[in-house]
Every structure is written in structure tokens, then in C-alpha cells.
Amino acid sequence: MAVIGVDEAGRGPLAGPVVAAAVQFIPEKVPPGIRDSKKLSENQREKLAPLIKSQAIQFGIGIIHEQEIDKKNILQATFLAMRQAMGQMDLNSQRILVDGKFVIPNQAGNQTAIVDGD
Template sequence: MNKKESPNHLLPHYYTNLIEAGCDEAGRGCLAGSVYAAAVILPPDYDNPALNDSKKLSEKRRRELRDQIVRDAVAWAVGIVTPEEIDRINILKASFLAMHRALDQLKVRPQAIIVDGNRFTPYQDLPYTTIVKGDGKYQSIAAASILAKTFRDEYMDSIAEEWPFYDWKRNKGYPTRAHREGIQKHGTSPYHRMSYNLLGSTQLEMKFED
């Protein structure tokens, strides 16, 4: 299926005449914390030009849009996979599991799924399509991106109160210099992903985004 992206805003739907859930995750590249994923079903005639990839929006704008999504969506849910589970099954499988857990919680069963990225583990018997940079192309994926990002950021802010050594309120668990220096000085927390290369091979600060 070939669809041309609107020059002004994201396309409302990928599938026609099907109840479609968009899925995306947040926190895959982090050294610490759970990975979050969201699933969102938008109304058939829904079109919100403000929706976009969460990484292209300010924190304030993401929160405003989250309120709109929660209010307007036919159904939405957030799935979580813990650091212990990530270490056990690997982050790729954990990201798909988080999406499945979000889909499990939807109050309306979708008939099709669209997922940000190029890989996905099938969910039940539903047809699905993976879309590279889908959070910048389709509104339901963008909405899922915003929910996953905002709920995960709030979670990281809350555990930063307990573990203030790693600058999580700023880096949200991503591998910044301050985060790695905190690990070097204070050791790891119960929230760190022990299967990751926590100290890295260089002292260069890494860009923190999914």
C-alpha cells in the first residue's frame, strides 16, 4: 500500500474500513528503567494536525497532546516491561512485549495494527504493518509515541527522586556523560539494565533518543 504523506500533518489512517491501533515504544536505548509502549485507536474521522513524532515536540506540548489523546481516543493503553525482563529476554523482544501488553489492555479490540519501525512480533491473529519513522507519518502511531514518552518520562522522574545520582530527570535514563559518571561513582541501581554496556567504550556523550 503506497500512501503519500501530507506536507502539513500526519495521515489519519493506514488501513481503511478497519479499526486500527497504532503502536510505539519509548526507552529502548536507555541504560536504566522500564521500556514503555502505547497502543492507540483513534476515531475513524479523527484528524489532529498537531500530532507528531514525540521527539519533535517540547515536553509541554507532549503533555498537552497527551491530554487530547486520552480525551479523544476510542481506546488507549500503556504496556510496561521491567529492567529485569529486558535483561532476561533482550530489549527488542521487550519492546514488542510492551506493545502486546498495551494491546491486551485496549477496551476496544483492533482489527489491524500499525507499528513504528521495521520489525514486530505478530499479535494474536491480527494483520499488522511496520512503518519506518511511522511516528512521523501516521497519527495513531504519533499518538502512541506521545503517550509512551510522557508516561515513561514521569516514571523516570519519580525514580530519580529515589536515585538522584544519575541525572535521570534530565536524561530519562539515556546514556549521557552525567549518567555514566554517576554509575562510575555510585555503582548501579536496581533499575539499571545489567545486560547493557553501562559505562560505554568512550567518554563521549551520546544523543539520547529512541
């Protein structure tokens, strides 16, 4: 069964966007070297990006900029970025693994929150 994973980056910086990505792979076919992107060098991420895009069943990216983060808060902006990423995908009966303590509010799908699920 294919699984969708959702994670964010950018919650730590004081200035800059929060970015979320959702990617669907068949678990047995996840390309090697793909783990927590925050632990990879920029060069490693750039090398893996084309591989991820070519091997993924589908993927989506959401970006929320500083102005929107200031209007909401970082948690709500993160959820919004995740919903944007998920909105680019077909979620029909898919299992969704969300990195973090919370599932994504107002998001359809069979979600499971996984702390340290990078």
C-alpha cells in the same frame, strides 16, 4: 475505518523502562500536533496527553522495567510492552500499524510494520 497505531519509547537509554502505547483514532479525527512523541518537549507531551485520551477511541500502555529487559533483550522487551498495550484494547477486525521493521510476534490482528511510522 479506525486504525490502531503502536509505538515504543525507551529503547535508547541504558537504564529505565521501555514503554509502548497503542492508540486508536479515526484517521480524519487525529488531533493536530500528534506526531512522533520523541520529537515533542515534555511540556508538549503533557499538554497533548489529555487530548489524546479524550479523542481516542481506545488506548493501552505497556511498561517493561529494566530487570525484565535484562532477562530478555531490548527487542523482546519492546514486543512484550507492545503486547501489554494491545492487550488493553478490543482488537476485533482492526487494522494495526506498528512503528518499526517488525510486526509484533504472537499478537493477533491485521498488522503492518512501518519503518519511521511515528
